[in-house]
Amino acid sequence: MYPKKIEDLIHSFSMLSGVGKRSAERYAFNVINKFSDEQLDEFINSLIKVKEGIKKCSICGFYTEDKDICDICSNPLRDSKTILVVENVKDVIAFERVGSFKGVYHVLNGSISPINGIGPDELNIESLKERVKNGSINEVIVATSATVEGEATALYLKRILEDFTTVSRIAYGMPVGSSIEYNDETTILKALEGRKKY
Ligand SMILES: [Zn+2]
Incomplete structure (x- = not known):
């Protein structure tokens, strides 16, 4: 057993997904042995800032800093009539890195997965429906993963949105089963350009 303060730090690191006990120990001793006072302050401050200043955009669900509406939704140069629907915030980053999409986003926070007890009500779908109903949207491009869950989600979205707007699905040159963010x-x-109307 390490002293309790060290055990607590190891425990904190072990709460991160994919971090096992040994990695958590390594991170903890990195912080203790390798960080200068300055680096430690920086580390602590960045955690505090994230806790205090990061919110989800009230329109699309992407992260925003100290504001209700994110930089993408509030940018007048973006086409607010074209919505790209993604599973998570990392997918927004992936599309923004490519840079060719000039519309706006909607982040679902996951995909429909009956096995895991995740239905439409557990996702950020109702607000998408409201957005589409009220916003005279030209096109909703569904960019969920090429997985069973991603397909089920895309079909569900098509069903609830097609009366109000054009729904298209991005083409997949990506391997079946893969998430957007890893491509x-x-x-x-190519997947975005090759999208097809449902
Ligand atoms: Zn937004």
Whole structure:
């Protein structure tokens, strides 16, 4: 047993997904042995800032800093009539990195998965429906993953949105079963360009 303060730090790191006990120990001793006072302050401050200043955009669900509406939704140069629907915030980052999409986003926070007890009500779908109903949207592009859950989600969205707007699904040159975020920029760009109306 380490002293309690060290055990607590190890426990904190072990709460991160994918971090096992040994990695958590390694991170903890990195912080203790390798960080200068300055670096430690920086680390602590960045955690505090995230806790205090990061919110979800009230329109699309992407992160925003100290504001209700994110930089993408509030940018007048973006086409607010074209909504790209993604599973998580990392997918927004992936599409933004490619840079060719000029519309706006909607982040679902996951995908429909009956096995895991995740239905439409557990996701950020109702607000998408409201957005589409009220916003005379030209197109909703569904960019959920090429997985069983991603397909089920895309079909569900098509069903509830097609009366109000054009719904398209991005094409997949990406391997079946893969998430958006793990594909390279060219693949993402091709998938977006090759989208098909449902
Ligand atoms: Zn937003």
